Amino acid sequence: MKTSTVQPFWNVCRRTYLLWAAIVSVGFVATQYHQLPNINWLWLGLSAIGLGYMGLLLLEPKNRQPSLLYTGFLWLLTIAFGLAISGLACITATLAGLLGYLGIFWLFLMGIGHLLNGIVDRPLRPYLASGGIQIAVGLASLFAPPLQTFQYLLAGLVGGAAMLGLIAVPRRI
Numbered sequence: 407m408k409t410s411t412v413q414p415f416w417n418v419c420r421r422t423y424l425l426w427a428a429i430v431s432v433g434f435v436a437t438q439y440h441q442l443p444n445i446n447w448l449w450l451g452l453s454a455i456g457l458g459y460m461g462l463l464l465l466e467p468k469n470r471q472p473s474l475l476y477t478g479f480l481w482l483l484t485i486a487f488g489l490a491i492s493g494l495a496c497i498t499a500t501l502a503g504l505l506g507y508l509g510i511f512w513l514f515l516m517g518i519g520h521l522l523n524g525i526v527d528r529p530l531r532p533y534l535a536s537g538g539i540q541i542a543v544g545l546a547s548l549f550a551p552p553l554q555t556f557q558y559l560l561a562g563l564v565g566g567a568a569m570l571g572l573i574a575v576p577r578r579i
Contacts, residue, residue, distance in 0.1 A: 413577060418463050418474065419527065420573045422456075427569035429456050430516070434509065434562030441558075443496040446489070453485050473526040484519040488512060509557030513544030516565050532575045536568035 429452045437445050463469050464478050492508055495501040504511060517540030524533025543564045547553040553560065 417577055418469050419477075419577055422460055422463065423569045423572045425459055426456055427566045429453075430569060431562045431566035434512075434558045434565065437509070438556070438558035438562070446493050446496060449489060449492070453489060457482060457485060476526050477523055480522055481519060484515060484522075488515045506554070507548070507557070509561040510544045510547045510554070513540045513547065513557075513561050513564065516561075516568070517541035517544065520568060527577075529575065532572060536571055540564055540568055 433449055433452050436448055440448075460478050460481065464474060488511070491501065491504070491511065495504040495508060517537040520533045520537030520540065524530040524537070527533065543560055547557045547560055
């Protein structure tokens with residue numbers, strides 16, 4: 407006879423999605439209204455909180471599953487890459503042209519992260535939808551100059567909503 411283990415609703419994935427929904431929303435709204443290089447310090451702090459929380463969850467023996475470790479490592483690399491590019495855009499001439507498009511850059515990056523996340527956390531369709539919507543909003547912002555003005559608000563709204571939407575998805579991990 408096979409027994410099934412019922413996971414609590416607020417499992418490791420859902421708690422992480424809720425935290426990142428708040429981080430993404432707060433961070434991008436703040437960036438919309440404070441577009442100076444020192445906003446990177448806020449992002450560094452917010453990212454440290456989110457990644458630190460994820461790290462603590464992954465230290466728990468019950469969470470040391472390959473799929474969770476893959477997801478944690480994926481987001482660590484994605485966020486570290488994004489922070490590095492964002493920071494370098496503020497201090498190097500080579501990437502200075504990206505400064506006017508950092509919200510769009512992050513929409514693309516978050517969208518790709520969601521698509522990659524869906525490889526191990528099934529069902530895949532919600533990740534395709536959330537990733538695809540973020541990429542589509544990034545493309546719309548890139549090619550519609552009026553949207554570029556609000557790219558950080560769009561990134562906060564769409565990125566936060568994407569994370570909140572994943573909370574409702576039936577969890578495998």
